[in-house]
Amino acid sequence: MNRPRRPNVRRDMLSLPSTRPGPRLFVVLLVMLAVVGAGCNLLPSSEVAPEGLVLEGTTWRAVSVAGRVPPPDEPPTIAFAGGRIEGSNGCNFYGGEARLEGGRLVVAEIARTLRLCDEARNAIETAFSAILHGNNRIGLVDGRLVIAGEAGEIVLEPAS
Secondary structure: OOOOOOOOOOHHHOOOOOOOOOHHHHHHHHHHHHHHHHOOOOOOHHHOOHHHOOOOOOEEEEEEEOOEOOOOOOOOEEEEEOOEEEEEOOOOEEEEEEEEEOOEEEEEEEEEOOOOOOHHHHHHHHHHHHHHHOOEEEEEEOOEEEEEEOOEEEEEEEOO
16 A cells, blocks of 8 residues: 655755644653753652741651662761751761752752761762752651652651
C-alpha cells in the first residue's frame, strides 16, 4: 500500500501553521517541562507548611540522606539557632549562617572540620552537603523535616 507523500516543506517555513505538531515541538515541550519541573517543589504541597515552619531552637537527626541510611553511631545532624545552623554531616562538623526564605533553606558561608573518614561516611557527607548547599525546598512531612533538592533529599527526625 502506498503512503501519501508529504509536501516538500523547507525548514525555514516552520512558522507556517501546521495541522499536526512535529517532533521538534515535542522536544521543545519536553525540555520546557524538565526546566519547569526542576524548579518546582519536590515535596508534596499537601504535606508541607513552609510558611509557618519555625525551626529556631530545634535539633534534627538524619534517618536518610539521598536514599542512603547513615551510620547509626554518628548520623548527620542539624541544629537551628540564632540565624545559624550547625551539626555533623556524617563525617565532619559544620556551622554557618542560614535562613528560611519562601520554602527554601538558604545556606551561606559554612565552615567545617576536615576529618578523614571512611568511604561510606564520605559518601553521606558529600550528599548531605550537596543537598544543603543546593537549590532546595524544606518542609515537614509526617513529623519529619525534609530538605529536598536536585541532589536528593535529607529526611530528619527530631533529635532526642
